Amino acid sequence: MKSSRKFRFGYTRGDRNGIFLFSLILVAGLAINYFSLNTLSNANKPFEFSKTSDSLHRVVDSLKKQQSLEDQRVIYPFNPNFITDYKGYALEMTIEQIDKLHEYRASSQWINSKSQFQRVTGVSDRWMKTYSAYFKFPDWVSDRRQEESKIKRLGSLKYSEKKDLNTVGVDDLVLVSGIGQTLANRIVAYRSQLGGFVNTIQLKDVYGLTSEVIERLKELIILKTPLKIEKQDINTIDVLRLSEVPYFDYEMSRNIVNFIKLREKISNFKELSKIEEFPSYKLDRIQLYLEIRE
Numbered sequence: 235m236k237s238s239r240k241f242r243f244g245y246t247r248g249d250r251n252g253i254f255l256f257s258l259i260l261v262a263g264l265a266i267n268y269f270s271l272n273t274l275s276n277a278n279k280p281f282e283f284s285k286t287s288d289s290l291h292r293v294v295d296s297l298k299k300q301q302s303l304e305d306q307r308v309i310y311p312f313n314p315n316f317i318t319d320y321k322g323y324a325l326e327m328t329i330e331q332i333d334k335l336h337e338y339r340a341s342s343q344w345i346n347s348k349s350q351f352q353r354v355t356g357v358s359d360r361w362m363k364t365y366s367a368y369f370k371f372p373d374w375v376s377d378r379r380q381e382e383s384k385i386k387r388l389g390s391l392k393y394s395e396k397k398d399l400n401t402v403g404v405d406d407l408v409l410v411s412g413i414g415q416t417l418a419n420r421i422v423a424y425r426s427q428l429g430g431f432v433n434t435i436q437l438k439d440v441y442g443l444t445s446e447v448i449e450r451l452k453e454l455i456i457l458k459t460p461l462k463i464e465k466q467d468i469n470t471i472d473v474l475r476l477s478e479v480p481y482f483d484y485e486m487s488r489n490i491v492n493f494i495k496l497r498e499k500i501s502n503f504k505e506l507s508k509i510e511e512f513p514s515y516k517l518d519r520i521q522l523y524l525e526i527r528e
Contacts, residue, residue: 311370315345325365331355342442344414346371391454398458400430410454412447428480430461432522439519467527469499479523481516501526 314335317325322332338345338354345351348366352359397406407418420440425431434457437448466475468490476487486509493509494500503521507514 309365309368311368313371314351314369315339326361327355327357331357342414342416342420343412346411393456396458397455399434399455400425400457400459400461402455406455407451410447410451412444412450417442417447428461430459431457432461432463433457433519436519436522439516463523465523465525468503468524469494469526471524479520481513481520481523486512 312321317327317332317335319332322335332355335345335351335355345354348362348369351357351366351369352362404415404418404422407413407421408415413421417440420442421437424436424440428436431437434448434452437443437451438445468476471491473484473487473491476482476490477484479487482490489509490506490512493506497505500506503517503524503526504514506512513520
């Protein structure tokens, strides 16, 4: 009987084949595991990159959409006299430009043309080109422009064509460039307080009415029927009658009469400027009612 043949280290052929087969399976398992992990790792990277890329695309698309909406925003016609802080900001006006507009409006002045708006606020030509097309003024402004255009075509109005300051109404006053509804009402109210204008220089006393606007008013309106008054001698007038002059209250009238009595009389109206709180800047209007007789 033949004995089984052994190989070196005492392993039989069957043992060696078993070990070889086990090693082969082990190597194959390690290789499969390595490639699987590597494949999964590589698969996760593109997935994560894809997620980041998608987020960036969404942000970019959102910004593009917002910019598109800004470019396509609808601007409705508006009256530039009523631009608020928010409206001015939306129209790309600076804080200084908005403040200038509000200060102008606070003095009861009105913007009645595109050129006047630019002059008051100081906005650029580029701004005017972009936004002034949306300005919408009231109908009476358009009517006034037509009247002014007519005047320019015809030249200066004749005396008979001009309105009388003592009878003119609000509707005629607002035709003057720079006079709005508020100023027109003030002029009429002050005329009623005086009982009628004695001279056009009394328009200086209307709050908000500038000398420039007064000159424009005279192109359309003049004083045809001034109030007839009899001037009184300031050296002999008593307190009650002096207090009836539009520019003095009772207290000031008493101070003036006492001042004149102490000096027996005055020879010049400028002497009254020594009285505390005397309205020296109104001397030209005061002398419409008072005089100094020899």
